[in-house]
Amino acid sequence: MVFACDRLKPGMSFPKATRLLSLRSLTSVHQQHLLPSVPTRLVPSRTLIQNEYRRPGKPRENVLPWQKIKFDFSKGLEGIKKHFALLMKEVTDPWVGPEGRPLIEHMLEQNRVVWEFRGPESLEEWTLSSDREIGGQSEIHLKLGRNHTTCFLYGTLCSAPPKDGETRYSGYCTVRSKQPLASFDRKKHHDWSSFNSLHLRVRGDGRGAHWQDVKIPFSKFFLTHRGRIQDDQHPLWLDKINTIGFTLGDDADGPFQLEIDFIGVCKDPAHTEEFAYEKYKRNPQV
Known part of the structure; x- marks a missing residue:
């Protein structure tokens, strides 16, 4: 499941490339300004790190799973070595405090930068996808500034759909952070229970040409599944x-751009709202 949010604080404009900001959680179990000349380091698309999209009617590859494995001793x-180092860190960190920091530091923490882009390795934490996976024409790229x-x-x-006689809608681009992993590729999660707002420093592509500090309370996120708002x-x-993502799919065809300084979380003492939307059950018990 995905929690989505399309609200900002009063007086702030919404950058074109952040029309939909989503946080993925375990709830189901889950002409424009030209780019400056900067060094390019492209992020692989989702099809390179996940299962490739297979169109309906296309036969499966007749390749056994072990035939795809490449054996390399080094x-x-x-x-x-990498996984045992991570395992050692997992064992020793609790002796110091949460996430290996002293307990008093953890209790007094008001802001935390989760993602910042200070080198090529920072881009490896993200994956890109677009409607090209289903035959569309949208493109998305990520590189350092x-x-x-x-x-x-x-x-x-x-937004033009592919001419395959099957797909009716198209026109989306998405960037999403990768699932954090513990030792031996065990899934772990971000724990933001000490914070109440998402904090981003971004710059848009024309309508918001200056840097903006955007703070979105977690209470404003609502539950969706495959783009549909859920009743419960x-x-x-x-x-x-699990992850955080940005999706652009507003039928405004053409180039887009979003520059990101950092993505973090913060604790806003002035915000006391727990949840901004009505909670109810579709079949309440009498």
Whole structure:
């Protein structure tokens, strides 16, 4: 399931490329300004790190699973060292405090930067996807900005559906953070239960040409599934956040651009709202 939010604080404009901001949680179990000349480091699309999209009617590859495995002793040894180092960190960190920090530091924390773009390795934490996976024409790219201190999310949106006689709608681009992993590729989650707002420093592509500090309370996120708002709403599970994503799909065809400095979370003492939407059951008990 995905929690989506399309609200900002009063007086703030919404950058074109952040029409839909989503947080993925374990709730189901889950002409324009030109880009400056900057070094390019493209992020692989989702099809390169997940299962490739297979169109209806297309036969499956007749390849056995073990035939795709590439055996490399040196890489296997590096992987073992990496995972045992992560396992050691998981064991020793609780002796110090949450996430390996002193308890008093954790209790007094008001702001936390979760993602910042300060080098090529920071882009490896994100994955891109667009309607090209289903035959569309939209494009999305991610690269570092000047001096490797920001990142540029840019591309072109095209809502024309592919002429395959099957697909009726098209026109979306998405960037999503990867699922954090513990040792031996066990899934873990972001724990933001000490915070109540998402904090982003971004710059849009024309209608918001200046840097903006955007703070979105977690109480404003609502539950969706495959783009549909669900009837059974409940607050975001802040201790089990899997990923964060940005989706553009507003039928405004053409180029888009979003520059991101950092993405973090913060604790706003002035915000006391728990959940902004009505909670009810479709078949309440009498």
